[in-house]
Amino acid sequence: MYLVAIAWAYVALMMAAAEALSPQGTILGAFITLMLYGILPLGLLLYILGTPGRRRRRRAAELAAEADAGSHPPAGPAQGLAPEREEA
Template identity: 90%
Template sequence: MYLVALAWAYVALLMAAAEALSPQGTLLGAFVTLMLYGVLPLGLLLYILGTPGRRRRRRAAELAAEGDAGGHPPTGPAEGLAAEREEA
C-alpha cells in the first residue's frame, strides 16, 4: 500500500516540477498541481485505508482499559487451559 502511495507522490512531485520549470508554467500552478494531484488524494487514500488499523487499535485500547478497571490483569486462553490440566 505504501509503495503505491510513494510512487504516486513521486509522480505528483515531478508533475509539479514540470509545471514550475515550464516556460508557460507558474509557481502557483505547480502548487495547485501538487495539492490537487498529490497531497489531497494521498491524504484521503491513506486515511481510508488506515481505518481498519485505527479501529483495531481503538478496540484493543478499550479491552485493555476494561481489564485494568477490575483490578485484575486480562487473562488469555493459555492461562485458563493450563489451570484445568490434571495429572494422570
C-alpha cells in the same frame, strides 16, 4: 500500501516540477498541481486505508482498559491492618 503512496507522491512531485520549470508554467500552477494531484488525494487515500488499523487499536485499548479496571481489589479498609479501636 505505502509503496503505492510513495510512487503516487513521486509522480505528483515530478508533475509539479515540470509545471514550475516549463516556459508556460508558473509556480502557482505547480502548487495547485501538487495539491490537487498529490497531497489531497493521497491524504484521503491514506486516511481511508488506515481506518481498519485505527479501529483495531481503539478496540485493543478499550479491552485493555476494561481488563485493567476489573483487576484491582475493591476500595475499602487497607488489607492486613486491624481497624482502629475507639477509646471509651
